[in-house]
Amino acid sequence: MTFRLLASSPRGEGPFDGAEGEARPLRLLIGTDTYPPDANGTACSAYRLAGALVRRGHDVHVVCPSEQGSPRVERAEGVTVHRLRSVAVPERRIIVPVLLTGTLRGLLRRIAPDVVHVQDHFVVGRALIAVARRLCVPVVATTRFLPHRRRTACELVRTLAWRDLTRVFGRADHVAAPSRAAAELLADQGLTRPVEPVPHGVDLSRFRPREEPKTWARGRLGLPDRDTALFVGRLDAATRLDELLQALRQVCRRADAQVVLVGDGPRRARLESLAGALGIGGRTHFLGSVPEDDLHLAYAAADVFASPKVAGLGAAATLEAMASGLPVVAADAGARTCLVQHGRTGYLYRPGEVPAFASFLTRVLTDGELAATMGAIARTVAATHDHLRSLARIEEIYAGLAQTYGGRVQRLA
Structure with a gap:
């Protein structure tokens, strides 16, 4: 070879x-x-x-x-x-x-x-x-x-x-x-x-921390003003978004939280049904394909970026989230492992372990100081890309x- x-x-x-x-x-x-x-x-x-x-x-x-x-x-x-x-x-x-x-x-x-x-x-x-x-x-x-x-x-x-x-x-x-x-x-x-x-x-001029409060971005997107976990990507089997919805149900026991999904794909209807079955339909928001010029609003509305995806060689959305000053909670697999520094810019969990996923999301969403510190470091890491x-x-x-x-x-x- x-x-x-x-x-x-x-x-x-x-x-x-x-x-x-x-x-x-x-x-x-x-x-x-x-x-x-x-x-x-x-x-x-x-x-x-x-x-x-x-x-x-x-x-x-x-x-x-x-x-x-x-x-x-x-x-x-x-x-x-x-x-x-x-x-x-x-x-x-x-x-x-x-x-x-x-x-x-x-x-x-x-x-x-x-x-x-x-x-x-x-x-x-x-x-x-x-x-x-x-x-x-x-x-x-x-x-x-x-x-x-x-x-x-x-x-x-x-x-x-x-x-x-x-x-x-x-x-x-x-x-x-x-x-x-x-x-x-x-x-x-x-x-x-x-x-x-x-x-x-990543375009550091487009994806950056915003001075406006998150309520502003949430209002622009028609979202409730709650602690927000964001996912950006295709809604298919490879993204394992059922794990994110299962984790959200656990997170909601301790935080007034919601999940926002940006993107579309063949699993959308199935995920909508799952959210209803889990009792989190009102806390799961499907925005579909957001225009490029408005994508930064999704990151500005979020408190943490969540990615249960294990496949793929790229991590563009993760990098955009970090450039926007968001901590990341992601499955310990794929290209994201090269970006997310466990305990510094976010957390990595073993794929499939929903309780750990939920625990890390809860930790970030309920500790504003921790989220701000991780987000600042994430922005610094993204600036090298x-x-x-x-x-x-x-x-x-x-x-x-x-x-x-x-x-x-x-x-x-």
Whole structure:
């Protein structure tokens, strides 16, 4: 096994800033199997990356499934989005692989990107990597996918899932993992390409402690003025939100508390029914997908961020909560373990142990001084993950690959 974990660049400026600002902007193609209006970590990350790159002066294209089924091209906030024909499957829409290779080949020839950046290794990602290889277009690969590491009766499925991921990403030129733990895990699973931790980072100007009282933000969102635990993310089986609702029932024995869930997904109706069955329906608030411009209000309304999720390589919402000055109570699993310092910025509990989850939430919600101290430290930790720093490193990777390949795809177009 070849294992080379690259160190991130310490520089805060990219190859398109300062004295080197005359370097030409790049034409980039981001490939993803999920994109807004989908509400999940990968869709959100791809959307934010595309927008940030446009604001840095690059020509950015995104290829993804059409959320309506029929194909179309749209221009949204400076990003050209190529939505390909899709079909509905449980929980989402996907592109049928038949004829996809030819469609992507034509798209790459028309766009002639300097670099392709895939956000996963599923339908779009694997097909785009294959086509880019044939056309000699450099490829950067990122994933948030995490086959469960616990040994179960489905161990063979887990092994095959990892083998598939490493095989597909083994054809990329550069693999950028969303955290150091993710980079180490990918390497440990046999990925032979260099793996570099490039965290997505957080916009510290948007996500920050607010001077306004929490009652202000709660009022803006139509929430009661109670101690509030917040979750932001997709409402699916992987997020294990039934544990959060069970914990809330225990918390309410000692605190006037509520849970606010931001996001949507296939488990919403089931969670609403569970909240009613537990007798906490009036203390469980489903806000659905909150617009990007209003997302900071959800963090401003909360006292603690709660995440029972155990899967996934990224922790964008956790980082946003910490940047907003919130302590975090999270399952001791996934990328959150690299951010949450037990007893300093929040608490980590063993996944599935609802009494411990409830105990830590109660401790934070009933001790304002403790919550304020942890939140202040959390903000300090989050400040080391400025998204501009991460974006500059991504630009360096793109520029380096584009220079190495010499724009060959332009001659093929």
